[in-house]
Amino acid sequence: MIDLQHIFKWVPVGGARNFLLRDLSLQIGEGEFVSIMGPSGSGKTTLLNVIGMLDHFDEGEYKFLHEEVHKMKEKQRTQLYKQYIGFVFQAYHLIDELTVYENIETPLLYQDVKGSERKALVADMLDRFNIVGKKDLFPNQLSGGQQQLVGIARALIAKPKLILADEPTGNLNSKQGEEIMNIFSELNQQGVTIIQVTHSEKNAGYGSRIIELLDGRIVN
Amino acid sequence: MFSNIFKLIFRNLYRYKYYSIVNILGLSIGVAALVWAWQTYRFSFSYDRFHQDRDQIFRILSKIEGRDVKLGVCPLPLGPMAKADLSAVSDYVRLENINLSLKAGQEEALNSRVTYTDPSFFDFFNFPLVTGVHEIGDRSNILLTETSAKKIFGTKDPLGQTVLLHAGESYQQPMKVAGVLKDPPVNSSIQFELITNMENYVKNDSALLKADDWTWLADAIFLKIPDPANAVRVEKELTKYAPIQAKARQDLKAEHFILDPLDEVANHDRDIASNVLSQRPEDSAAYGPLVLALLILISSCLNFANTTVARSNQRLKEMGVRKVLGGNKMQLIRQSLLECGLMVFLAVLLSTLLNSWWLPVFNNMFTGIKISADYFSDPVLLRTMFWLWLGVTLIAGLYPAFYISRYNATQIFRGSVKFGGTNLFSRVLLGLQLLVACITVIAGFAFSRNSDFQKNFDFGFAVDDVFSVQLNKNTFDAYHQALSQAKSVEALAGTRGHISSSYKFIGLEAKGEKKETRLLEVGDRYEEVMELQLLSGRWFKPFSTADLDHTIVLSEKAASEFGWTAETALGQQVKWDTVHAQVIGVTKDLYMTAFFDPIEPVAFAKVQPSAYRTLVVKSRLGQVNAAFDEARAIWSGLYPMKPFNAFYQNEIAAEAHRVNASIATIFFWFAIISALLTATGLFALISLTILKKLREIAIRRVVGASPGHIVFIVNKSYILIFVLSLVLGVFAGIALTRLLMDLIFVVNVGVHGPTLVYSIAGILLLVAVTLGIKIWHTLSLKPSEVLRANQ
Known part of the structure; x- marks a missing residue:
């Protein structure tokens, strides 16, 4: 599904280059559950953003479902990740002015899904995560765990093949964290590929593979 | 998609209420101002456009020998002759206006303006009827406008009622009301109150007009030329009538005639003399508001852009x-634009409310302007609103x-993107706002100073404590006699000509040159009552016939036309028509039309008491109102049937004062609006600058920076732009204010030093207060807390 070859990413500092990713090659197959670990500044989030096409890289090749991402224009890239990728963030990143229902609905709007179909999809999702009663609340009226559930529901609404999660339990207590990880496991069993960035060995244990990063390189 | 965005927009509007209110209000003021200016502009150029046949209608103007200006008046027989002789002319209509006393039933006599015209009037012009018929072929018929019907008959049905024209005179005429017309719109050059047949017109000597009287000049004559392309030929052919007229009137010899298309009739500000038709507002009234409104609209757009970017984090x-x-x-761009579009839409809606208040207020400020905004029945306005909405949204x-x-x-x-809004572009936008504020503040101060200047202006003759009463040969002596006994009256002078109300144009000749001059034929002691100031020579000898017919007093300007000073003019010989006269005195110049026109050459000649038609009254000091009331009471005692025609002399300056005060008021409000917009924009930007530098400021304070240094740090990126826009704003303010003032008033005070000092001080105060509030707030924060929060 994902094939990264000799990826370099740097930021210029003075005259020199500060490497964020250095000669990184990685393959991830469909249906895998991968955990990316490493100390702060090792390039975990950067790697996740590159995979998610939110960030550019400076050198190397990236194939997603056999399509060459590095040769695509911005518009094609957007089209691609809109269709296949869902994001889950540590800080949830819900839109404060929208209700739970509307937050979950938003990705469908960008994919021009018809109104009746949208309604059905969002209702399914609310049902699945048991948050029907909260659909008219605004994010600031929810607990952290509930907000992250909404975040996941939103990531799943467009039926992505890949979920990218950046420390999804980082802001949650252990019980809430466990619930979220169980959801990820279930999703993975249903065939969704999951890549998560995490600091927690325990959460990494939910995955089928662990990739450790140090200074922008894979060390195992 | 849209419903999602709309929801978001409304929730955002609500969440940031104050920001939304300031922005929508600012934009709505800008939009309202532009709609007002646009309607004013359209009004100015809409005169007479409502007549169906307007492209076939031409007014005849007369070019008189030795006179530079054309005359609006035209020999009475020219209309019928043109129709009879020239194949291209299908019809004519003549107009003659007169103020006369009118009486209906037992009501008090009124002074009313009656328009005499031909039955073809309603074939030429489209003035809609409310009730009755518009038939004036029957000489006993008279038509009223709605306003005059109300004035004369109150709530009574006027149809079939009788009104008496020239009430109280031996030749009074009973007329039957045959119809009521809608009031002529303000943007009609033809204005009337009562209309009747031309043949009813009674001359001063109580005789009826003769259709072939070439000495009589009608107020206006229009021809209908079905094929307008023939107008040029008709104009040439009319020249053959000039000699007939020239023979009949030695004093006003026609050279040729000019055909003026109806569309142009209202466009002759002051280049036509003896013009009784209404003229459109001056160019300054059409373009001034546009400039002003654009400035405000731009400023509110800039404010919107600045605060939106400032808030974008x-x-x-x-x-x-x-x-x-x-x-x-x-x-995302579409969403952002949609959001802006919606706010602008709300602003446009609000602007209609603002204008429903402002347009009537504005209409009351200036006579001869009537602006309205009928959004749904006026497709041009509706289109304008749409483009305005789109334009403002994009800008x-x-x-x-x-x-x-x-x-x-x-x-x-x-988190690497933080707080937009303090980049160069935002600062330039703020600079532009400051510039706009400078312009309006300077204009506001300058026009109010001009108002003071005009109040204390020396016109060259008395304006306070003086009024004049219009009389005729039958009433003059008795009324003069009666009024001379009045307690509050200090002096009286009978005269024929009178400053700013009664004079004639002559071609004054000397040294082989002919100069157009206003001649006032005045009576004994006129100069004393009107306080004319003699620069050299002497005035006419009072109560003596010695100076009749062969002496003249010139104004300084009239003398200078021939290259004479006040001294060298004395003893010079001049000539006009058939009169030869010697200059015996020179007066200071007179501003006869207040501040609107340049000083014009004026001459005074003496006239015999039998020709007096005006009585000029000087009251005792400060008792002009009492004297006026006394004069009116005496009049009613003598002539209960006749209206009292009297005018305060200061009325000539009153219009100028009103115009100036209105403009000053408009600028005052615009200055306040643009100042508030600038203050809002400035506050937003400074808030962001401080937010960005909060940590730096706290650290500096911990290591001992003074408040003054903090002020410098916060403002250093703005100082250059402030100074630059202030300097540019001052220059632009001076230039624009001068331009506008010169367009309106030939005589004005311009932009004085003190005006600039006040304006700059006002702007600096505004900036200082806005900055001060924010910086004071920042300095009141504890550095330790700031640092803890911004680790």
Whole structure:
């Protein structure tokens, strides 16, 4: 599904280059559950953003479902990740002015899904995560765990093949964290590929593979 | 998609209420101002456009030998002759206006303006009828406008009622009301109150007009030329009648005649003399508001752009999330523009409310202007509103839309994008706002100073404590006699000509040159009552016939036309018509039309008491109102049937004062609005600068920086732009104010030093207070807390 070859990413500092990713090659197959670990500044989030096409890289090749991402224009890239990728963030990143229902609905709007179909999809999702009663609340009226559930529901609404999660339990207590990880496991069993960035060995244990990063390189 | 965005927009509007209110209100004022200016402009150029056959209608103007200006009046027989002789002319209509006393039933006699015209009037012009018929072929018929019907008959049905024209005279005429017309619109050059047949017209000597009287000049004559292309030929053919007229009137010899298309009739500000038709407002009234409104609209757009960008960091997260969820750049720009479009739409709606208050207020400020905004029955206005909405949305919204959408999500989430709004572009926008504020503040101060200047202006003759009463040969002596006994009256002077109300134009000749001059034929002691100031020589000998017919007193300007000074003019010989006269004195110049026109050459000649038609009254000091009331009471005692025609002399300056005060008021409000807009924009930008530098400021304070240094740090990126826009604003303010003032008033005070000092001080105070509030707030924060919060 994902094939990264000799990826370099740097930021210029003075005259020199500060490497964020250095000669990184990685393959991830469909249906895998991968955990990316490493100390702060090792390039975990950067790697996740590159995979998610939110960030550019400076050198190397990236194939997603056999399509060459590095040769695509911005518009094609957007089209691609809109269709296949869902994001889950540590800080949830819900839109404060929208209700739970509307937050979950938003990705469908960008994919021009018809109104009746949208309604059905969002209702399914609310049902699945048991948050029907909260659909008219605004994010600031929810607990952290509930907000992250909404975040996941939103990531799943467009039926992505890949979920990218950046420390999804980082802001949650252990019980809430466990619930979220169980959801990820279930999703993975249903065939969704999951890549998560995490600091927690325990959460990494939910995955089928662990990739450790140090200074922008894979060390195992 | 849209419903989602709309929801979001409304929730955002509500969440940031104050920001929304300030922005929508600012934009609505800008939009309202532009709609007002646009309607004023359209009004100014809409005169006489409502007549169906207007392209076939031409007014005949007369060019008189030795006179530079054309005359609006035209020999009475020219209309019928043209129709009879010239094949291209299908019809004519003549107009003659007169103020006369009118009486209906037992009501008090009124002074009313009656228009005498031909039955073809209603074939030429489209003035709609309310009730009755518009038939004046029957000489006993008279038509009223709605206003005059109300004035004369109150709520009574006027149809079939009788009105008495020339009430109280031996030749009074009973007329039957045959119809009521709608009032002529303000943008009609032809204005009337009562209309009747031309053949009813009674001359001063109580005789009827003769259709072939070439000595009589009608107020206006129009021809209908069905094929307008023939107008040039008709104009040439009319020349053959000039000699007939020249023979009949030695004093006003026609050279040729000019055909003026109806569309142009209202466009002759002051280049036509003896013009009784209404003229459109001056160019300054058409273009001034446009300039002003554009400035305000631009300022409110800039404010919107600046505060939106300044506030954008609060929206960055939302933009980031939307990008991650698949919103592309265009979608985000569209959303941002839509949001702006909606705010502008609300502003447009609010502007209609603002204008429903402002337009009537404005109409009351100036005579001869009537602006309205009928959004739904006026397709041009509706289209204008649409384009205005679109234009303002793009101007105000494009920059913020691109600004907000240009960052990518990872930059935003990483926190490397923070607080927009203090970049060069934003600072330039703020500078422009400051510039606009400078212009309006300077104009506001300058026009109020001009108002003071005009109040204390020396016109060259008395304006306070003087009024004049219009009389005729039958009433003059008795009334003069009666009024001379009045307690509050200090002096009286009978005269024929009178400053700013009664004079004639002559071609004054000397040294082989002919100069157009206003001649006032005055009576004994006129100069004393009117306080004319003699520069050299002497005035006419009072109560003596010695100076009749062969002496003249010139104004300084009239003398200078021939290259004479006040001294060298004395003893010179001049000539006009058949009169030869010697200059015996020179007076100071007179501003006869207040401040609107340049000083014109004036001459005075003496006239015999039998020709007096005006009585000039000087009251005892400060008792002009009492004297006026006394004069009126005496009149009613003598002539209960006749209306009292009297005018305060200061009325000539009153219009100028009103115009000036109105303009000063408009600028005052615009100055306040643009100052508030600038203050809002400035406050937003400074708030952001401080937010960005909060940590730096706290650290500096910990290591001992003084408040003064903090002020410098906060403002250093603005100082250059402030100074630059202030300097540019002052120059632009001076230039624009002068331009506008010169357009309206030939005589004005311009932009004085003190005006500039006050304006600059006002702007600096505004800036200082706005900055002061924010900086004081910042300095009151504890550095330790700031540092803890911003680790």
